[in-house]
Amino acid sequence: xxxxxxxxxxxxxxxxxxxxxxxxxxxxxxxxxxxxxxxxxxxxxxxxxxxxxxxxxxxxxxxxxxxxxxxxxxxxxxxxxxxxxxxxxxxxxxxxxxxxxxxxxxxxxxxxxxxxxxxxxxxxxxxxxxxxxxxxxxxxxxxxxxxxxxxxxxxxxxxxxxxxxxxxxxxxxxxxxxxxxxxxxxxxxxxxxxxxxxxxxxxxxxx
Numbered sequence: 730x731x732x733x734x735x736x737x738x739x740x741x742x743x744x745x746x747x748x749x750x751x752x753x754x755x756x757x758x759x760x761x762x763x764x765x766x767x768x769x770x771x772x773x774x775x776x777x778x779x780x781x782x783x784x785x786x787x788x789x790x791x792x793x794x795x796x797x798x799x800x801x802x803x804x805x806x807x808x809x810x811x812x813x814x815x816x817x818x819x820x821x822x823x824x825x826x827x828x829x830x831x832x833x834x835x836x837x838x839x840x841x842x843x844x845x846x847x848x849x850x851x852x853x854x855x856x857x858x859x860x861x862x863x864x865x866x867x868x869x870x871x872x873x874x875x876x877x878x879x880x881x882x883x884x885x886x887x888x889x890x891x892x893x894x895x896x897x898x899x900x901x902x903x904x905x906x907x908x909x910x911x912x913x914x915x916x917x918x919x920x921x922x923x924x925x926x927x928x929x930x931x932x933x934x935x936x
Contacts, residue, residue, distance in 0.1 A: 730777070731775050739755035739758065742791070755790065808827065819880045834859075836909065840865070843866070844867070845905075845908050846910075847869050847871070847909070847911070848860070848911050849912035851871060852880070852913075854885060857890070869893045870895070871902070878896055
């Protein structure tokens with residue numbers, strides 16, 4: 730089986746379950762499984778698909794059919810131009826939240842001194858990592874979830890970020906003072922969750 734045939738098989742399976750943007754998602758999964766770019770698929774579409782990778786490819790296609798967010802399947806989400814590791818223990822960073830980062834950076838760049846920043850409910854650590862990359866910043870990030878902090882720690886390592894991580898329910902274990910406090914906390918009411926898309930329902934409930 731060549732790459733194009735395997736791609737079509739994945740698209741067909743996604744379509745049979747009514748998955749939107751099936752072509753794009755099948756390509757993302759294939760790139761993830763083969764560790765190649767989308768450009769590679771265009772150029773090498775007539776090459777043989779590695780037989781040992783076929784089961785993994787179709788298993789991940791099946792997870793999309795089961796409405797699992799594709800970011801959890803690939804363990805990847807881009808945020809503010811940076812790639813972050815994500816899994817089922819954190820919410821997936823969304824483009825809307827980039828506005829919070831942009832506005833905070835405007836404040837940071839106006840100040841001519843080192844600023845101490847607290848990121849409450851950090852989740853994957855995406856906001857904290859983006860802010861720590863600015864000059865004259867010292868960032869502390871907290872979350873109530875140990876598993877979320879493990880993801881944040883991984884993203885700090887991936888992005889060479891020197892961020893202090895604290896397990897805390899909001900301000901419970903936070904000490905000291907800060908120049909800036911940012912947060913994108915849980916905001917969906919429990920009674921509303923069942924009205925959301927199937928993909929969103931599979932994101933971390935505590936968040």
